[in-house]
Amino acid sequence: MLDAQGLRKSYGPVLALDAVDLTVEKGDLTAVLGPSGCGKTTLLRCVAGFERVDAGTVTLDGRAVAAAGTHVPPHRRHVTVVPQEGALFPHFSVRDNVGYGLDRSARRGGRVDEVLALVGLDGYADRMPHQLSGGQQQRVAVARALAPRPPLVLLDEPFSALDATLRTDLRRDIRAALRADGATAILVTHDQGEALSMADHIAVMRAGRIVQHGQSNQVYEDPADPWIAEFVGEAMLLPATIANATTVDTALGRLPLRGAAGAAGRVRVLLRPEQLSPTDGDLAEVTRHEYHGHDTLLGLRLADGTPLLARVMGQRTPPVGASIGLDVLGAVRAYGDA
Amino acid sequence: MPRPALFVAATGALAVALLPLVYLLIRTGEAGLGRIADEVLTRRVAELAGRSIALMVVVTVACTVVGVAAAFLVTRTDLPMRGAFGVLAALPLAVPTYVAGFAWIATVDGFEGFWAAALVLTLCSYPYVYLPVAAALAAADPAQEEVARSLGRGPWRTLTTVTLQQARPAIAGGALLVALYTLSDFGAVSILRTDTFTRAIFTAFNLGFDRTGALVLSTVLVLLTMVLLGLELVSRTRGARYAGGGPRRPATRFHLGRLRIPAVSALVAVGLFALGVPAASLVRWSIAGASRPGTLAEIGAAAGNTLSVSLGGALLTLLLALPVGLLTARAPGPIATLVDRLSYLAHALPGIVIGLSLVFFGIAVAYPLYQTVWLLALGYATLFLPLAVAAVTGAAVQAPPVLDEVARSLGRSPFVVLTSVTLPLMVRGIGAGAALVFLTCVKELPATLLLRPTGMDTLATELWTHTSTASYAAAAPYAALLVGVAAIPTWLLGRRTGLT
């Protein structure tokens, strides 16, 4: 559906996109995840046509919309956007907002009510934007973007202005709506939870480059480098020594390796808090609790002072000060020391 | 609107605004350097420039004080009858300086000279500050003030360090218009006998029909304008350009307490000085004089002409201001800033110079338009473009660019986006700009005299005709009608100021 190759864009001396490649398959939701200032919004604006790329090509459905000497203007790209604050047209009703991108026959054909139902807002068509809550406004913005059945929908941090509980519901509903409509979408976000929970694929961006692109679980479980590991989820990087082709030695004992060992000798291995399970023993001391309701994050300290985190489900939470042993679930990924 | 089209349209508008400068360049070029030096490098010119600058400073400071104070009282205090005062404070803008000047000199013996001119100019032009500042204060986010108060600032410290800072671009913009207007004004300074640069320019035209000398002097005004534009640019803060979308809470109002009566008295006094004195004079003229105005049909024709040419002027001016304002708001950068600044460059030139430059343009380039209402409307556009540009730039805040982008992404062409999203959202601000330009067109005289179609009288030209033969009683109804016509848009402007 979308194929972007070698995109380059700079604003004066600032290089915002540095040879970005990105492919999105039809019906897929890809999250572009990165810290603020990494260039992800620029990427989105280049795909939408709001910015001209300095170099590279953007192909949509086999049609080159941006290439050397080609710049298809935004209104001929059939790529719709959902901006951060929704940006509903304040002088139009919900119906007119959603119908804005439709031709007359589509408007009459009930498409507006159809997409409003899709985002859970049937019956709101005649309201004005200022009569809606922030979450409702965002739903309308999504409905408006879906209405013309665009080949690609771009969502630019659409949930960042909403509060947490609202956000969870909205993510789920929007995800469902996108899927129900068979839409292909790119979600730009700096929130790894949002990316992981919504996207089929994640492209991690850093300093104008895409540093890893893969299925969501793959990016989480098998990050390409320690920076990605720490950016996507809670990460602990333990010093370790390669024992052989399949195992490493760590302060938590010998652990199985995921993938190749890479360099020999001293490495660091990635552990996620949910990989550590408390057992009886005196390997570590519990230093603090971080209670999340459905789980608790335990702060731990090994005998040599190394701090660790363990996620514990349910009621079996050892008290602060207790000495515990630790089981390590699954394999670990090793990174050569840079 | 796509950038290239915006640039082209803005450049076109700029060409209109800069016509007078082209004309000045051509005519002063003919004069030669020696002549220019002879005209400009004299003690007399230095004196005039000094007095013009002094008058400009005094009037600008006074207008800023009166305008900001009135705006604050109307929008941020528990002043009684705020709605009525909000409109009253705007109305003096409807009184031309030549009417106010005549009224004062007829009312107060020996009312003439620098301070008299300063008073009349202040009374007639402080609404240029009042209107935008009241709007800015009414729209400013009260959260900033609340934070300042919570951090231990008292009400007055909060006012000066936060509230007025929020209104600073509006204050600077209004003060700039006052300063440029003061430089260009001929009505008040000639009637109240203050020798300023502009009076010297008119005098040069009258003395031996010395066009070249007058135009060489005019270039000095353009140089002064450049300095002012630079100063205003420096004073602008790079603040948030677009209004946030959050829910708006009304700001807390200051309790005037014991200041209530002085505050009301001050506003009433300004109203009496600015409106009461001219009104009383007009009544006196009507009663004392034996001359009679034309028939009702003639008065009606003049009023109709005033309405239609002012409306045409306002529409054309807004049309030209739109690309310049949108460019400033949408494609900020050095080019947009330059275009915006350049549109002000001819604004301090007296009406007679603008008029002559359009005569020149009409004769040399657009002869079919010469002495038609179209060239007159173009003259108004040249004179008042900056007023409209400021309004459009301000209105663009109501239509942030993200809405354009969304609309474009939904498959709508730039033109459709402009007409279905951008313009409808800006319509109130554009309307305010049109009202302001309309009322200044109603008051305009020197350029109207030069550019009007032969045989077409407006209220302003009729007023001039009758006062020039001392037929004050005949002039009075035209003056009253002129102020009345100008008061309608002024009233609308005053009403929409900060009283939501």
Place this chain on the structure above:
Amino acid sequence: MLLPLAFVAVLGTTACGDDLGEPGDKKLTVYSGRSEGLVKPILDRFQQETGIEVEVRYATTAAMATQLLEERDKTPADIFFSQDAGALGAVAKAGLVAELPAEVLAKVPDTYRSAQNLWVGVSGRSRVLAYNKDKVTVDQLPASVLEVTDPEWKGRLGVAPTNGSFQAFVTALRVQHGDAKTKEFLDGLKSNAAKIYENNVQIVADINDGKLDVGLVNHYYVYELAKEKGSTPEDLAAKLHFFPNGDTGALVNVAGVAVLEKAATDPDARALVDFLLGAEAQRHWAEETFEYPLVDGVSPPPGVPTLGEIVAPKIDLNDLDTLDVTTTMIKEAGLAG
């Protein structure tokens, strides 16, 4: 929605008014530096009598002259009706006007027409000293205009230096007394704290109200003021003093007309010039605008000495078009920008 339509409607009615016009098409465009109130009635009469349609553009004489200089051969104007000889001279000097036939010129004394036959005066006015009869007695009145710089008039005199008539008067001073004497006079006005006015109307009004004692103006302003007050000059506090003995202060200047080059052969233009010099128009000047008729056989306004009685200074009005030196001197004296 209606208002833009009204705008277009105005366009429709006015755009046709400024076609260049053909000779003899019964249409004339007049640029008038004289006020509408003064000349419109007589131009209306002309239209009635001849069927020639007259479009008149009114502005100050200086603005009209400047506009003509800017328009040059593209001017829509056929006739320039000027308040004073100086502006006519300036436009004539720029080569914009046509020579007038000898029989037209012959109606007016030599003094009141162009030596090059380029313009002709149609009405005259005398410079006078207007005074308030309660502030100044007849025996205190100066015999010569040069005396108003004497200390006894300090702060009591009003002048309008940007007014064409004042400039013509100063030029006349130079012709009669030389530049040195004129400079002395102008400096004297300045050091005597003469009050600077924008126009003569205000001077006469202030004299009548007792705000000013004396002023150098044209004779007819007192009549205009009386008319506005609905009374006669006899009832006003402002009175006229005609300087005697050929003093420069009694200079007689004229309002006159010139025919623009494009209308050189237009019989309509010729008809208007003839009409303005005809008996009816000449009577109009005397009776309605209180000016001096310039053609023999018409009486001057009541209450003023006849042109013959005024011992006007020996000045050729053709000398009054060299205004640049005069204006420089007025500027240098600090009387105007």
